[in-house]
Amino acid sequence: MFSSVQRQTARLSHFFPQNARRFQSAAATSSTVNAAEIAHFSRLSSTWWDERGELAMLHRMNPVRVRYIREKLLESTFEDHGEDARREMESRREVLKGMDVLDVGCGGGLLSESLARLGARTLGIDASESNVGIALTHASVDPQLSSSGNSLEYRHASAEQLVKEPKQFDVVCSMEVIEHVDNPLAFLSACAQLVKPGGHLFLSTIARTPLSYFLTILAAEHILREVAVGTHTYSKFIDPSELISFFQSYRPSASSPSTPTDLGDMGSGASPRPWITRTYAHGLPTRLEAEVRGIVYIPWTGEWKLMSRSSTPWGAAQCNYLFWVRRPMDS
Amino acid sequence: MVVFAARRSLARLGCRQRAFLRYFSSEHTRDNDVVIVGGGPAGLALAAALVSNPAAKESLKIVLIEAGDLSKIQDWGMPSDAYSNRVSSITDASQHFLKRIGVWDYVEHARTNPVHQMQVWDGISGARITFDASEIPESSEMARMTENLNLQRALLRKLSDTPNVQVIQSVKVESIEREAGDTNHWPLVHLSNGLTLRARLLVGADGFNSPVRSFAGISSYGWSYDTQAVVATLNHASRGPFQAPNNTAYQRFLPTGPIAFLPLSPGISSLVWSTKPHLATVLSKSSPGVLEQLINAAFRLPETSLQYIYKRLLEGATSSEEIKGEIAFRERSDGISSHSAYASATSMVSKGGIPPDDADALPPLVTSIQPSTIASFPLRYNHAESYLGEGAGSRTVLVGDAAHTVHPLAGQGLNLGLGDVDALSRCIAQALTQGSDIGSYTALMPYARERYFENHKVMSAVDKLHKVYSSTAQPVVWARSVGIEVINELDSVKAALMINAGAGSQLQNASGWDLLAKSIENLAGFTNTSKMIGSTVGAGIQELAKNAGQRIFGRL
Structure with a gap:
């Protein structure tokens, strides 16, 4: 069981074909990076960080993700500590100051850099060693990221490897990753175990609908060629209702997640309280437990837009969407 | 074993960075978030707008470089009856922005003048349009005439009260290059004092011949109008007790270009006369007493008579007496009564008393020109193809005249620049709240989207007006x-x-x-x-x- 989880999650990161061939197993021994490798990563990094290139869509998606994370954390602060605390947090430039944040499948570090700039102690992990190299190289050029007391760190690791360590995080994000892993259930429970009690889990992925097939595969990959062909696989897309039903039944083990033997208990019912306890009509979760919000690319502005909560029962989550769920304090 | 391998791969940026940066950093290189090239109104206003935002003030290292001596402008002062010849109309929108960033209080208000009305008419047919501030709901003035130096001084004083911006003056930009490495590296600005600035975001506020624009590889399109603008500060009689105060701007569209009269105080106004280059040369070099007569005539005489006067002027009739004689001759032959406001050389209108019926349709008669305020400069239309650099020119953005140059007939040049600065500072503030790299193309895209079409619209409207007239x-x-x-x-x-x-x-x-x-x-x-x-x-x-x-x- 233990080793099979390792193997599955080792494949989680390589969602862009140009990096797939450089993929190495997470179990492979890594060495400290030398100058020749830095030059090598620099060449690669021009693809990850070319904002006008193949990953332009991903770059443009980043602001809306960060805004959403910021918005939800402000909202939770309001729920926990009231309006004054929310105002105080909002007025801070570094809105995530003092928080431990994990970015699972960080790729070239697009999201991790933004989170670190907002003051979070950020750890970006990726199972592809070359991605980690790219992320490191890119951040090292930016004095804001490389000198502010090591608030940004990258590791070549998978979520399952981190589960075996004692550390948990206030915020765990995994953006546009889950539709690329082989065993999404194991991946979800690994992510969930990394969240502190009262902490937040943010995911973004694509719903399995005819619309999403048309937009993300037919249009984006084959017609417009905005995204490299083969980036997405329709059968791996995940519907919001599937994420919600996972967290309705998810009961993490009550004991410390640092003991490797607990991995076997993943998803089995030891804890009294699931993360999502009830749903409204259409299977919608309650506002304080979880939320699904669609995001839509507006071609004429070149920006992604967060759909309003009330646009449809599912927040217009017919294609790309963001998912937020909060771990209860007492779970 | 697996766990150990993963732990060894853990790399901390702090240690790596030192080794990595060593090969391109020198003792004289400094990291900056925003490097603004150009200390004109646009560049200074951008610095002031950024520090008016608490998040930007706290987190951004901002440097402004100006080749000229800004301390002279900061200490600038003139007697209350003398005005500089470079004047702009600050629109209500721009004024609102300057108030918001806390600069407007630093402007010497006694040296500004509101514009309540604008009269614009056709040089050939006389067809006239009148804009009056009272027609806009909830607004008392359309714009405020302000000397550029008054505004620049206000911006400098505001910045000296907020030490978050480092202003480097009397220092030239020697060259701009990209850091060694690939396109993700930052621009390096080499200064004439030996310093090198490394810029997360390089702002070109460096005017029409923008070095930043050339570095960014942004081409621009445009043309020069076959036109020069002659500017001067005019003395004239105050409006009488039976007339509205000097709050009206006048503009007459002559086929050679528009002539504008912009009120500065009860007895002083500013001239912007756009005309053909050979005429502009003669006008700006004319002997004392000539230009004021020509200005009065240019607002009053029919087009054919003006053509005749230009011809006489170019033929060498350059003395004050000769010009007065020619104008008087044309007024008589055009049948202009000496009691009409349209008479200048033959005017019998007395200083006090009841003015003629048509007095409000024309600016007051110019009596003299303030010493050494006559100047002229060429006019052009120019628009950069993009406001953001890409590829080898990434991390650059253009504002103000570096991005666009426009004919001054609608007084929009400075206002467009302030509009840019307003949008860019808001864009940067927004990028900071979402943790974006403020030098990145994605973070700056909203600025370009907000301004490019907006500016283009105004610029082409102004251009079409010039051409139609x-x-x-x-x-x-x-x-x-x-x-x-x-x-x-x-x-x-x-x-x-x-x-x-x-x-x-x-x-x-x-x-x-x-x-x-x-x-x-x-x-x-x-x-x-x-x-x-x-x-x-x-x-x-x-x-x-x-x-x-x-x-x-x-x-x-």
Whole structure:
């Protein structure tokens, strides 16, 4: 069981074909990076960080993700500590100051850099060693990221490897990753175990609908060629209702997640309280437990837009969407 | 074993960075978040706007470089009856922005003058349009005439009170290059004092010949008008007790270019006279006492008479007496009564008393020109193809004249620049709240999107105005005159035009819609008139299109 989880999650990161061939197993021994490798990563990094290139869509998606994370954390602060605390947090430039944040499948570090700039102690992990190299190289050029007391760190690791360590995080994000892993259930429970009690889990992925097939595969990959062909696989897309039903039944083990033997208990019912306890009509979760919000690319502005909560029962989550769920304090 | 391998791969940026940076950093290289090249109004306003935002003030390291001596401007002062010759109309929208960033209080208000009314008329047909601030709801003035130095001094004083911006003056930018490495590296700005600035974001506020724009590899398109602007500060008699105060701006569209009279104080106004280069040369070098007579004539005499005066001037009739004689001759032959406001050389209008009927239609008579305020400069149209650098020129952004140059006839140049600065500072503030790299293309895209089309719209409208009014062809003159007189009767259309031009910034969208609704009502009322004149206007437009076609193909 233990080793099979390792193997599955080792494949989680390589969602862009140009990096797939450089993929190495997470179990492979890594060495400290030398100058020749830095030059090598620099060449690669021009693809990850070319904002006008193949990953332009991903770059443009980043602001809306960060805004959403910021918005939800402000909202939770309001729920926990009231309006004054929310105002105080909002007025801070570094809105995530003092928080431990994990970015699972960080790729070239697009999201991790933004989170670190907002003051979070950020750890970006990726199972592809070359991605980690790219992320490191890119951040090292930016004095804001490389000198502010090591608030940004990258590791070549998978979520399952981190589960075996004692550390948990206030915020765990995994953006546009889950539709690329082989065993999404194991991946979800690994992510969930990394969240502190009262902490937040943010995911973004694509719903399995005819619309999403048309937009993300037919249009984006084959017609417009905005995204490299083969980036997405329709059968791996995940519907919001599937994420919600996972967290309705998810009961993490009550004991410390640092003991490797607990991995076997993943998803089995030891804890009294699931993360999502009830749903409204259409299977919608309650506002304080979880939320699904669609995001839509507006071609004429070149920006992604967060759909309003009330646009449809599912927040217009017919294609790309963001998912937020909060771990209860007492779970 | 697996766990250990993963732990070893853990790399901390702090240690790696030192080794990595060593090969390109030197002792004289400094990291900065925003490097602004150019200490003109746009560059200074950007610095001031950024530090007015608490997040930007706290987190950004901002440097401004200016080749000139800014301390002279900071200590600038003039006697209260003398004015600088470079004056701008600060629209209500720009004023609102300057108030928001805390700069407007630093402007010496006694040296500014409100504009309540604008009178614009056709040099050939005399068709006139009057814009009045009272037609815009909730606004008392359309714009405020302000010396550029007054504004620049205010910006500098504001910045010296907020030490977060480092202003490097009397230092030139020697060269700009990209850091060794790939395109993700930052621009390096080498200064004449030996310093090198490393810039997360390099802002080109460096004017028409922008070095930042060349570094960014952004091309620009445009043309020079065959026109020079002559500027001067004018002394004239104060308006009498039976007249409105000196709050009206006048502009007459002559076929050689518009001549504008901009009020600065009860007895002082500013001149911007756009005209053909050979005339501009003669005007700016004319002997004392000549230019004021020519200005008075240019606002008053019919076009044919003006052509005659220009001809005499170019033939060498350059003394004050000769010019006065020629103007008096034309006034008599045009049948201008010496008691009319249109008379200048033969004017018998007394200083006090009841002014002639038409006195409000014309600026007061210029009596003298303030010493050494006559200057002239060429006019051009220029628009950068993009405001953001890409690839080897990434991490650059253009504002103000570096991005666009426009004909001054609508007084929009400075206001467009301030509009850029407002949008860019808001864009940067927004990027900071979402943790973006403020030098990245993605973070700056909203700025370009907000401003590019907006500027283009204003610039081409101004350009078209210049071209339509340069024509002497009968149908064009007729069409533009009918058009302007019809619009002049439609108060709400005029109000909408003024709001578009930046007057009345505090209006909400709702009242904009109200205005639109009103204009539709008005238009319905005018349908009959339009039907009557419709066919002839059609002919005029055809002629206009033909004319434009000839111009375009002629240029090819």
